[in-house]
Amino acid sequence: MSGAAPTASASFDPRALTEPVDRNAARAFARGLRETNGMPRSGVGKPVAVFIIAVVVFVLTVGAVSFIAAIAGALATGDSGSAALFALLPILVMVAVVGVILFRVRHVLGGMNERWYRLDRFARTNGMTFLPRVVAPGLPGMIFGLGDARFAWDVVRGDRPRFVEFGNYSFSTGSGKSRTTHEWGYVAVKLDVPLPHIVLDSTGNNSVFGSNLPVTFDTDQRLGLEGDFDQHFSLYCPEDYERDALYLFTPDIMARFIDNAAVLDVEIVDDWLFLYGRRRFSTLDPATWAWLFSVVGALLDKFAQWARWRDERLVADAPPMTDAAAPASIASAAGAAPASAIAALRPPPGVALPGRRLQRGIPWKSLIVMAAVLAFWLLSQTGFLGVFFR
DSSP: OOOOOOOTTOOOOOGGGTSOOOHHHHHHHHHHHHHHTTOOHHHHHHHHHHHHHHHHHHHHHHHHHHHHHHHHHHHHHTOHHHHHHHHHHHHHHHHHHHHHHHHHHHHHHHHHHHHHHHHHHHHHHTTOEEEEEEESOOOOSGGGGSSEEEEEEEEEEEOSSSOEEEEEEEEEESOGGGOEEEEEEEEEEEEEEEEEEEEEEEGGGOBTTBOOSSSOBOGGGEEOOSTTHHHHEEEEOOTTOHHHHHHHSOHHHHHHHHHHHTTSEEEEEEEEEEEEESSOOSSSOHHHHHHHHHHHHHHHTTHHHHHTOOOTHHHHTSOOOOTTTSOHHHHHHTTSOHHHHHHHTSOOSOOOGGGTSOOBOOOHHHHHHHHHHHHHHHHHHHTGGGGTOO
């Protein structure tokens, strides 16, 4: 896999998203994707074909019944002209309905083919690659382990100077009538080293129920930062990792997030950084792509500082070593310059167990609002509220 992740100074060419395309070329490209990317043609077309066949059978059945009824009625009255008219009318209506359905299906499939074709050309032009669908992507972000029927689609990714992936993501929760499908847009950026689990909950996209995030974190893990950062984000970090969070989120890095990603939720987990939004990121809109490229480009040159972070707890938690068990590099560093000795004793990349995941919390605000609505509905059904509203 090759490609170039966007940088602050990288050229950005969105022309492939809007310029005219050859429909035959788009259709051939989509056919190739289905055959080579785990999306067999039968898997895509079978549901549509079954639906069309069912509609056609229904239409023909209704048309046949209407035709027989019209003929029978006309014969009973002796009016052959009316018989022909009433017999043809339902058939013509049904044919028109089938034609509209077939046109709509062709339009939808054609639109999908052109979208894939445009996104692939856009990705190639900007040194990246395109994947139409990724089932259950193995990413550690909070949205990727929820519900079922999990998949990403219209994925655009590159790997220079570091791996970056843009995509839309969907998962479902509940069952029966309460089953709900959730859609997100995401950007995944690979970091140099694992970092503590940190979440920036944007206050700009919260609702009346509180946070926009799909999970709730224990409020004891919330850390207040200087300046007006808290007006834009609520920062959560594991307990006893407050000093580490302050090292990672220096004033200049906080300014980058405020200026470029204030409407996005941010998660750092393991060696990944995720940007989330409750909208589709991978679209044919050049303005959306220009914004996403600028956000990633503004953050890329700040990740070098994060690469130097080390978790001192990994050294504190390690069992003491005897002289016989000491590595040769440590033994040799004892007689070397102080800087070499310090480098040899530096903690390895990684995060101690307490810092790898935030503790989940209970969404009290949402529960209180839902309880109030339920109580109001129950009281209204019993007629109790009528005592006060007469």
